[in-house]
Amino acid sequence: MAIQLDVGVLACLRSGDFKAEVESLERYLQVLTRPPMFTTLRIDRSCITAEEAEEKICQSLEEQSLKSGVATFPMFWHKDFDDCLVLQNRGPNSVDTVEKEVMVDLACGMAVLRGANIFIQGIMAAPTSLAKGDAVSVFADLDKKCLKGLTTKYTGRKLFVGNGISQVSRADVFNAHSESLRGLAVLMTQPVYEAPCLSELAFPWLVAQNLPSIACVHALDPRPGQAVLDMCAAPGGKTSHIAALMEHRGSVVALEKSGQRAKKLEKMGLPGVQVFTFDATKALSPGAEAVSGEQHAGPAADLLKPHGVLVYSTCTITAAENEEQVAKLLAKRPDLQLVAPSVQLGKGGLRGSQLTAEQSSMVQRFDPGELLSCPGPASGDLHNVDTIGFFIAKFVKAGQKEGT
Numbered sequence: 266m267a268i269q270l271d272v273g274v275l276a277c278l279r280s281g282d283f284k285a286e287v288e289s290l291e292r293y294l295q296v297l298t299r300p301p302m303f304t305t306l307r308i309d310r311s312c313i314t315a316e317e318a319e320e321k322i323c324q325s326l327e328e329q330s331l332k333s334g335v336a337t338f339p340m341f342w343h344k345d346f347d348d349c350l351v352l353q354n355r356g357p358n359s360v361d362t363v364e365k366e367v368m369v370d371l372a373c374g375m376a377v378l379r380g381a382n383i384f385i386q387g388i389m390a391a392p393t394s395l396a397k398g399d400a401v402s403v404f405a406d407l408d409k410k411c412l413k414g415l416t417t418k419y420t421g422r423k424l425f426v427g428n429g430i431s432q433v434s435r436a437d438v439f440n441a442h443s444e445s446l447r448g449l450a451v452l453m454t455q456p457v458y459e460a461p462c463l464s465e466l467a468f469p470w471l472v473a474q475n476l477p478s479i480a481c482v483h484a485l486d487p488r489p490g491q492a493v494l495d496m497c498a499a500p501g502g503k504t505s506h507i508a509a510l511m512e513h514r515g516s517v518v519a520l521e522k523s524g525q526r527a528k529k530l531e532k533m534g535l536p537g538v539q540v541f542t543f544d545a546t547k548a549l550s551p552g553a554e555a556v557s558g559e560q561h562a563g564p565a566a567d568l569l570k571p572h573g574v575l576v577y578s579t580c581t582i583t584a585a586e587n588e589e590q591v592a593k594l595l596a597k598r599p600d601l602q603l604v605a606p607s608v609q610l611g612k613g614g615l616r617g618s619q620l621t622a623e624q625s626s627m628v629q630r631f632d633p634g635e636l637l638s639c640p641g642p643a644s645g646d647l648h649n650v651d652t653i654g655f656f657i658a659k660f661v662k663a664g665q666k667e668g669t
């Protein structure tokens with residue numbers, strides 16, 4: 266698969282003074298055409314020991330491997346985080362297609378690239394002859410144009426994601442009653458990209474989470490008994506990590522402006538976590554006012570107590586949402602000091618941003634485009650770079666009193 270820019274736009278950029286920008290854009294487009302080559306699992310070490318967790322995960326991966334025939338995955342503990350297991354994915358494999366084709370929707374296709382099997386609701390089209398036990402080739406509908414229930418081969422743009430064994434007939438899929446809609450439809454036996462199937466690792470003490478999100482909560486470094494405010498909480502990956510590092514002792518207030526997402530988070534029943542449907546930009550101390558267009562670090566600084574720690578993070582790599590927000594906050598709030606996290610995995614800030622060299626060295630920018638830079642990251646560090654795009658900045662508030 267390749268992502269292509271409009272030829273006219275590209276020619277225009279190349280003809281101008283944008284050579285570096287075009288090169289960097291092309292690097293991103295290459296990286297974005299494949300899934301990350303690592304899966305990271307966060308373990309709530311307040312519930313289980315490292316040895317027990319590792320044993321149970323290995324056992325589950327071996328069971329998956331026996332079912333699907335896909336070999337199990339090399340696994341190691343992240344050297345900086347004792348609650349993070351890293352699994353090495355594989356691919357792209359060269360896989361020959363078979364005659365029967367099953368089309369799946371784009372979201373389902375993307376999940377298959379990250380190790381999932383196919384459930385009935387993801388299927389868009391299948392041949393009329395499809396029977397349980399058939400070998401099938403699975404394609405993702407790239408343009409969302411495949412008609413549900415199509416009986417002929419789809420001829421639009423499609424991405425081959427691998428082969429599998431159908432667990433259902435066509436009638437099972439398209440005449441399905443609502444209760445059977447959740448069933449397994451295709452067990453992937455020859456995926457183009459191989460990764461552990463996360464739905465099969467359903468342990469209460471395990472969360473599949475991107476490495477930068479894990480690094481973000483470690484930068485905050487919450488301790489038992491403290492009080493923490495999570496201002497954009499759902500689906501709750503970081504909230505649950507905060508609660509785990511606090512060993513579920515202390516108080517975590519989780520704000521989420523979407524009622525539906527807040528409800529789901531509340532249903533997780535995390536001990537010590539109070540969930541509120543609330544717009545965090547309105548969570549200001551009396552007398553303070555939100556400035557429109559500013560990110561949540563505006564109000565958060567007001568709410569922070571003296572010596573309190575504020576961690577600002579985004580899952581984007583744009584300077585406008587990252588370095589520029591940090592620079593604005595530092596200019597506006599002399600009581601906030603930018604500090605380096607104890608573990609610095611992400612690279613520093615963008616060159617040429619509004620941050621000084623010293624400030625840049627303290628923020629963490631996770632930028633998958635680095636994978637293709639020259640020289641690239643050392644092979645032992647690939648799992649720290651082959652991640653989603655992310656940004657983390659940590660501040661400490663000045664003050665008289667002790668506390669967090």
Ligand SMILES: C[S@@+](CC[C@H](N)C(=O)[O-])C[C@H]1O[C@@H](n2cnc3c(N)ncnc32)[C@H](O)[C@@H]1O
Pocket residue numbers: 478496497498499500501502503504520521522523526543544545546580
């Ligand atoms: C990227 S997700 C956050 C991921 C989350 N921190 C985690 O680690 O699982 C962003 C969430 O912030 C919520 N959100 C956006 N603006 C908000 C606001 N002003 N107040 C509260 N929540 C907000 C969105 O509804 C969405 O659920």
